[in-house]
Amino acid sequence: MRLRALLDTDALGLRLLGGEDELDRSVRGVMTTDLRDPSRYLSGGELVLTGLAWRRDADDSEPFVRILAQAGVAALAAGEAELGDVPEDLVLACARHRLPLFAVHESVAFATITEHVVRQVSGERAGDLAAVVDRHRRMMTSGPAGGGPDVVLDLLGSDLDLRAWVLSPAGRLIAGSKVTGPELPPETCAKLAAEHLAAARTGRRGPHRMVLGGSRYSLFPIRSSGRSPQAARDVRETVLSDWLLAVEADAGDWPEERLDLLQGVTQLIAVERDRRDAARTVRRRLAQEVLELVQTGAAPAEIAARLRVAAPVLLPGLGAAPHWQVVVARVEWEGGAVEGGPVAQSLLEEVLVDPLATGPEPSDRIAVAHTGDEAIALVPLPAVSTEHDGSESGLLADALLQTVREPLSAGLNDDGRLTLGVSAAVHSAEGLRGALEEARHARRVAAARPGRVCAAGHQELASHVLLLPFVPDDVRRAFTARLLDPLKDYDQRHRAELIPTLEAFLECDGSWTRCATRLHLHVNTLRYRVGRIEQLTGRDLSRLEDKLDFFLALRMS
Numbered sequence: 001m002r003l004r005a006l007l008d009t010d011a012l013g014l015r016l017l018g019g020e021d022e023l024d025r026s027v028r029g030v031m032t033t034d035l036r037d038p039s040r041y042l043s044g045g046e047l048v049l050t051g052l053a054w055r056r057d058a059d060d061s062e063p064f065v066r067i068l069a070q071a072g073v074a075a076l077a078a079g080e081a082e083l084g085d086v087p088e089d090l091v092l093a094c095a096r097h098r099l100p101l102f103a104v105h106e107s108v109a110f111a112t113i114t115e116h117v118v119r120q121v122s123g124e125r126a127g128d129l130a131a132v133v134d135r136h137r138r139m140m141t142s143g144p145a146g147g148g149p150d151v152v153l154d155l156l157g158s159d160l161d162l163r164a165w166v167l168s169p170a171g172r173l174i175a176g177s178k179v180t181g182p183e184l185p186p187e188t189c190a191k192l193a194a195e196h197l198a199a200a201r202t203g204r205r206g207p208h209r210m211v212l213g214g215s216r217y218s219l220f221p222i223r224s225s226g227r228s229p230q231a232a233r234d235v236r237e238t239v240l241s242d243w244l245l246a247v248e249a250d251a252g253d254w255p256e257e258r259l260d261l262l263q264g265v266t267q268l269i270a271v272e273r274d275r276r277d278a279a280r281t282v283r284r285r286l287a288q289e290v291l292e293l294v295q296t297g298a299a300p301a302e303i304a305a306r307l308r309v310a311a312p313v314l315l316p317g318l319g320a321a322p323h324w325q326v327v328v329a330r331v332e333w334e335g336g337a338v339e340g341g342p343v344a345q346s347l348l349e350e351v352l353v354d355p356l357a358t359g360p361e362p363s364d365r366i367a368v369a370h371t372g373d374e375a376i377a378l379v380p381l382p383a384v385s386t387e388h389d390g391s392e393s394g395l396l397a398d399a400l401l402q403t404v405r406e407p408l409s410a411g412l413n414d415d416g417r418l419t420l421g422v423s424a425a426v427h428s429a430e431g432l433r434g435a436l437e438e439a440r441h442a443r444r445v446a447a448a449r450p451g452r453v454c455a456a457g458h459q460e461l462a463s464h465v466l467l468l469p470f471v472p473d474d475v476r477r478a479f480t481a482r483l484l485d486p487l488k489d490y491d492q493r494h495r496a497e498l499i500p501t502l503e504a505f506l507e508c509d510g511s512w513t514r515c516a517t518r519l520h521l522h523v524n525t526l527r528y529r530v531g532r533i534e535q536l537t538g539r540d541l542s543r544l545e546d547k548l549d550f551f552l553a554l555r556m557s
Contacts, residue, residue, distance in 0.1 A: 001027050001120045003075050003100055006047075012116060013108035014077065017091050019100025025074045030114045036060070037067055044072035047117060049110045051079045058089040065093040075100035077113065149175040149269040156247075156265065160258075163248040166222065166269055167193050169240050169411060170350050170404035175269075184246075190406050192217060196244045197411035200235060207251045207262070218251035219244050222266045222273060236338045240331070240411050241346035243273055280349065286310045287367035287378045294433050304429035314367060314380045322380040324432060325394045326423040327352065328439040329375045330447070334415040344375035347418070351404055352377055352395070376436065381425055397422040397442070397457035409452045419447040420455040424482045434478030458482070476556055483553040486536040498536075499554075501529045506551055510541065 004023040006014050016023075028045030031038070034053035042048075048068055055061060068076060076099055078086045086103045094101040104113065149166050156162040157177035165183075166175040171190035176183050184192075191212055196219040199208035207218040222243040245266050251259065290310065293303045311322055329348045331340040345368050352366045368377045381394045400422065401408075408418060421443030423435035438458050446456035458478075487498045501519065505526075508515040516526045530541055539546040 001117065003027060003047075005120070006102070006117075009116065011108075012113055013105035014113075015103045015105070017086060017101045017103055018095050019075065019098065022075075022098060022100045025100065027074045027117060030117045031073075032110050032114065036064065039067050039071050042068070042071035042073060046073045047075050047077060047113075048073050049077050049079070049104070049113060051082050051110075052087075052090075053082065055083075055087065055090070058087065061087065061090040061093040062096075065090070065097050065099055069097040069099050073099070075102060077102040077104050079104045079106070079110065081106035149272050150178065152265055152268050153177040164265075165189075165246045167196075167244050167246055168350050168353075169193055169197060169242060169244070169407060170347075171407045172350065172353060172404075174243065186403060188212060190403060192219060192246050193244065193407035194410040195219065196221070196246075197239060197407055198413070200239050200242075201411065201413045203235065207247075207259075209250060209252060215248055216250040218247045218249055220247065220262055220266050221245075222269050234338050236333055236416065237343065240343055240408065241350070243269065245269065282313060283367040284345075284369060286313060287369040287376065290367075290378055290432075291369045291371070291376055291436075294436055297433075300429040303432060307429055307432075310367060310378070311380060314378075315382065322382055323394070323425045323427050324435065325379040325381060325425050326432070326435040326439040327377040327379060327395065327400075327420065328436070328443045329377070329418065329420045330373055330443060331375075331412075332373065332417050332419075340373035341370035341375060344373070344418075345370040347408075348375045348377050348420075351400065351408075351420075352379060374440075376439075394425045395422050397446075397455040397460075401453055401455045405453045412452045416452065417447075418453045419443050421446060422455065422457040424458040424478070426478075427485075431478065431481060434481065438478045480553045480556045483537060483539075483549060484557055487533060490532070490536055496529065496532065498529060498533050501526070502533055502550060503554060505530060505541065506547060506554070510547070 002023065003025050006012060006027075007016060007023075026045060027047050029047070030049065031041060031046045032049040033041070034051055035041075036054045038048070054064060065076070076094060078090060078101065080086065080103055086101070091101060104110070153164050153166070153175055154177050156164045164177055165173060167189050168174055171186070171193035173183060173186075173189050192210070195210045195212075196208055199206075199219070200221065207220045209216065209218050211217075222245055223238070245262070247262065251262070286306075286309065290303065290306050293306060307324070315322055327348065329344045329351075331344040331347060333340065348368050349366055352368075366377060366379060368375055370376070379395060397420065401420065412418060421439040421441065423439040423442070426432055426435045442456040442458060442460065445460060446454040449456075484499070487502065490496055491498050501515075504518050505515050508518060512523050512526060516523045519526065521529075534540060539549065541547060541550070
């Protein structure tokens with residue numbers, strides 16, 4: 001606002017004492033002080049209010065005014081309650097430094113002036129920012145993206161001093177202002193997302209407010225730009241896929257203008273979200289095509305050809321053909337009124353992104369299809385050395401849900417469940433059907449556990465589980481291949497005879513002397529081969545459980 005506007009408001013009780021030529025100066029804020037040197041608290045553009053307690057005699061006015069002028073304040077307003085009329089020495093000092101001076105009537109409280117100026121300044125800045133937001137929205141809806149959500153969050157930080165972040169429903173940081181300080185810690189993101197999802201399940205309208213770590217936050221839902229709040233028949237259809245805007249402020253006492261501005265910001269960010277969803281269409285179609293081939297028993301060569309098409313889309317620039325993992329998810333609601341497949345698909349696309357990775361780009365490397373109430377993800381893994389060392393690669397079930405369990409449980413509330421199964425990594429199209437069945441079986445293992453959010457991985461399908469009659473043949477074959485293929489591959493390359501050595505070692509009940517005699521080997525040679533078997537498979541042949549796994553795998557191969 002301009003200084004001139006202060007004189008047009010009778011309720012402020014201001015009388016101009018000097019500086020008529022400077023009334024077009026802009027006022028950016030208000031500061032009340034009686035310090036002799038308030039320079040450390042001034043940033044320029046303020047209207048300074050003072051009760052003159054700093055003035056002991058006429059010589060004090062000159063240095064005080066000089067400090068204000070050097071700091072670039074807009075004007076000085078002196079109260080008449082303490083000394084009556086404003087001293088002439090202060091009027092002259094302000095004239096020398098071309099600093100506009102107002103007298104404040106004793107009946108007017110400084111708080112009244114402060115509230116008026118702050119309201120006017122904030123309203124004008126919000127209006128200017130709203131125009132910028134609207135311009136960005138038009139640009140993003142009619143042409144290429146205008147920089148993503150970071151741009152408008154930077155505007156909130158620079159123009160309204162609001163720290164704001166965009167979060168996924170699983171608590172992943174998608175975007176944040178670069179001008180408002182450090183990013184939110186992952187644990188804070190998870191708690192904010194959990195609060196938002198819990199509030200959304202109750203049907204309360206946003207913004208939702210909460211206090212966390214001594215800071216107040218307001219949470220605004222970000223819905224698809226083409227969908228109104230009433231468009232979904234049931235909140236459960238979208239609660240696990242909607243983004244949210246978290247603002248470090250209490251929006252409870254905000255004027256309508258500022259609330260409308262934040263609503264415009266969420267609409268602008270929703271455009272970016274819709275672009276991301278549109279970009280996923282190709283990856284979803286690829287996953288659907290591969291899934292149909294696998295489930296209909298297509299030839300491995302046909303599946304491999306489709307995987308070769310998918311690989312450069314999911315991992316552009318990758319030199320070698322990747323390995324693959326399959327992740328199966330199921331979202332089930334009590335009563336069955338909401339179809340779980342699309343919900344699980346959107347959720348799995350989010351959960352499979354590293355929770356510590358910011359921005360929407362990492363999701364470009366995930367292909368998820370859904371069939372019925374089940375979502376199935378095809379996850380590419382960069383192919384590493386062909387020399388298998390027995391270590392686990394790819395996604396692990398427990399780690400997958402560790403950081404997202406809290407917010408997802410809040411979104412599922414008391415009537416929903418998420419169960420998830422993860423296969424081992426497979427190296428070819430031949431193993432993909434087994435990986436799918438393995439992931440499905442692991443999900444059923446997770447479903448048998450208590451809790452709203454449960455996961456299980458292939459590591460939990462131990463040999464005693466494979467003895468059960470309901471385990472699919474494909475799961476048995478996948479177990480056998482995962483355990484023995486590294487040994488078979490090594491034998492083919494090095495003629496090391498690890499498989500015959502393993503068979504003989506188990507038949508001799510782990511006796512080093514008997515086995516070495518049977519194979520006509522020195523005991524040290526036998527120990528080397530057994531050590532190599534353990535290294536390649538990650539197993540320990542001194543453990544009964546691992547011996548049983550090898551025994552069953554050899555019997556089923």
